[in-house]
Amino acid sequence: MTETELDLVVERKEPAADGVALLTLRRADGVDLPEWEPGxxxxxxxxGRPVPDGGSVRQYSLCGDPAERSVWRIAVLREPEGxxxxAHVHDVLAEGAPVRARGPRNHFxxxxAPSYLFVAGGIGITPIVPMLAAAEAAGADWRLVHGGRTRSSMAFADLAERHPGRVELRPQDEAGLLDLPGILAGASSVYCCGPEPLLAAMERECAERxxxxxxxxxxxxxxxxxDVPQDAFEVSLAGSGRVVAVPAGRSVLDALDDAGVSVLSSCREGTCGTCETGVLEGVPDHRDSLLTEEERAACDTMMLCVSRSRTPRLVLDL
Incomplete structure (x- = not known):
């Protein structure tokens, strides 16, 4: 898997909420950026350094207008415990600063659908913003419930004014935690992004519906x-027939890197999808946080950075 790296420039940087910076990025050469879709x-x-060498790569959702090809927009929450x-985005990337980018990529x-319920927690609003416009353009019925710590910390809070009756802001210091059973009443197609406690609670609620x-x-x-055993196994590369041993405690991605096999990667924790690779034979042991249960059951793809094998050997589409 290969992707083009782009040289971008920070065209504009402005506050979107307390602790949230909204960046407008454009190509340094002025050429239109690659197309993308909501999510x-x-x-x-x-x-600028590759991940194995200690480079700092982070994933940020696009929150602008897909039709506006000249720029990308991202909103970044300052995370003191990150x-x-x-911190680099907030403190180092000033207007006019260069930055390299890769993508876009969409796993969301x-x-x-005829109707949508969007539920966002904090900065989880970012991938949902362009979805609202797409749902509106498609003539679908939709509503958004956006929770956050405080009203001032919630980016894109102006959506409530722009879409009265469709967007509800629920700051925790005013309304408490989100009432998921009540919010889900009558919903059929639900999109949720935010911190892990919200996503886990949403998954538990929807499992009963x-x-x-x-x-x-x-x-x-x-x-x-x-938090599961990490037994050793082998991977065979279909393109060359080469077999690489994956020791216990080492990821497939690490083992391939040790063997001089280059595979594109970013997060190395099973959340971004950059290292997703086809599986031609064998049964992967999925440990990512991306694939749906249906995709896992198909056993035809895996994230090399975290997933392992339930069989002694996997044949990868590499």
Whole structure:
């Protein structure tokens, strides 16, 4: 898998809420950016180095207008307990600063439906913003419930004024935690993005509702996703027939890298989908936070950074 890396420039940087920076990015050469659809995200290579060498790569959802090909827009929450990516965006990327990007990539697409319920927690509003416009353009019925710590911390709060009756803001300090059973009443197609406690609670609620189709996007891996044994196995590369041993405690991605086999990757925690690879034979042991249960059952793809094997050997489409 290969993707083009783009040289971008920060055209504009402005506050979107307390602790949230809204960046408008354009290509340094002025050429139109690649097309994208609601739900897509891009990688920012914040220091220009590849991930195995210690490079800082972060994924951010596109929150602008897909029809506006000259720019991309992302909103970044400053996370004091994070790994430094958000601090770099807030403190280093000034207007006019260069930044490299990769993508876009979409594991959270908007599937056509007559109606939608969108539920966002905090900065999880970012991939949902363009979905609202797409749902509106398609003539679908939709509503959004956006929760956050405080009203001032909630980006794109003006959506409530622009769409009266469709958008409800529920700051936690005013309304408490989101009442998911009440919010889900009458819903059929649900899109949810936000912190892990919200997503886990939403998944539990929807598991009891066979009439609801839930789509989620995570910014961090599911809790306990890797709390299982890591036995050794082998991977065979279909293109060359080469066999690479994957030791216990090492990921497929690491083993391939050790063997000099280059595979594109970003998050290395099973959330971005960059290293997704086809499986031609064998049964993968899925430990990512992206694939649906149907996709896992198909056993025809896997995330090399975290997933392993239930069989002694996997044949990969590499």
């Amino acid at each position: 897509a995200h891009v990688d920012l290579l914040l220091d 790994r430094g990516g958000s 697409p908007l599937v056509p 066979p009439d609801v189709t839930l789509h989620v996007e995570r910014f961090a891996p599911k809790a306990g996703a890797d």
